Amino acid sequence: MEIRTERLHLREFARDDWRAVLDYQRDPLYLRYYPWTERTEEDARTFVNMFLGWQSEQPRRRFQLVIVRDSDDRLIGNCGIRRKRDNDWEADIGYELAPDCWGHGYATEAAAAIVDFGFGELGLKRISSWCIADNVASARVLERLGFQPEGCLRHNEYFKGHWWDTLLYGLLSDEWRPALENTQTEA
Numbered sequence: 804m805e806i807r808t809e810r811l812h813l814r815e816f817a818r819d820d821w822r823a824v825l826d827y828q829r830d831p832l833y834l835r836y837y838p839w840t841e842r843t844e845e846d847a848r849t850f851v852n853m854f855l856g857w858q859s860e861q862p863r864r865r866f867q868l869v870i871v872r873d874s875d876d877r878l879i880g881n882c883g884i885r886r887k888r889d890n891d892w893e894a895d896i897g898y899e900l901a902p903d904c905w906g907h908g909y910a911t912e913a914a915a916a917i918v919d920f921g922f923g924e925l926g927l928k929r930i931s932s933w934c935i936a937d938n939v940a941s942a943r944v945l946e947r948l949g950f951q952p953e954g955c956l957r958h959n960e961y962f963k964g965h966w967w968d969t970l971l972y973g974l975l976s977d978e979w980r981p982a983l984e985n986t987q988t989e990a
């Protein structure tokens with residue numbers, strides 16, 4: 804599966820993508836809001852292999868796609884949409900980008916495409932997401948797409964010596980207004 808947007812294309816993971824993933828996942832800026840303190844080759848291979856496994860699900864419930872920038876054909880991150888087990892109408896989304904590519908609207912562009920795929924091709928009623936409350940950039944991506952805040956789980960994560968709050972967000976199909984034209988999905 805492949806989705807094209809104005810500046811990006813989202814494609815299925817390939818086995819060798821672990822190198823590009825590791826390049827950015829070992830950056831301390833990337834690691835800030837994750838429990839991980841470092842990432843190794845084995846971690847990156849395991850990460851990619853998990854998404855390769857999702858590609859053969861029948862029927863397919865989870866899609867995690869690499870984000871490639873058209874201008875230089877570079878793998879700059881990934882994003883995904885995952886239907887819940889035993890629930891065909893709800894899924895959650897997630898995304899991550901290489902820190903040197905932050906602040907250009909790429910995450911919003913990629914996430915808009917994956918949300919559009921969820922409400923369109925998958926026929927979802929509801930899409931949810933969550934982020935660590937301090938992760939302002941991640942919350943802003945969701946808010947820009949029209950996700951509504953649905954609550955705050957106080958101190959529900961503990962890592963790196965801190966308690967962290969988690970924000971929950973949700974978007975319903977009849978609230979979705981595709982923000983971006985020129986988004987195309989190819990089977």
Ligand SMILES: CC(C)(COP(=O)(O)OP(=O)(O)OC[C@H]1O[C@@H](n2cnc3c(N)ncnc32)[C@H](O)[C@@H]1OP(=O)(O)O)[C@@H](O)C(=O)NCCC(=O)NCCS
Nearest residue numbers: 898899900905906907908909910911934939940941943944
């Ligand atoms: C979250 C993340 C994907 C955002 O990527 P991005 O491409 O920089 O996002 P965008 O450029 O689309 O920006 C989205 C909004 O966040 C804002 N933003 C970006 N970085 C910010 C920061 N450090 N502080 C505050 N706001 C920030 C942008 O200004 C923009 O808001 P605006 O339109 O009101 O100006 C990126 O920071 C990332 O990969 N972080 C590490 C992984 C991660 O946390 N993933 C999410 C897990 S829940």
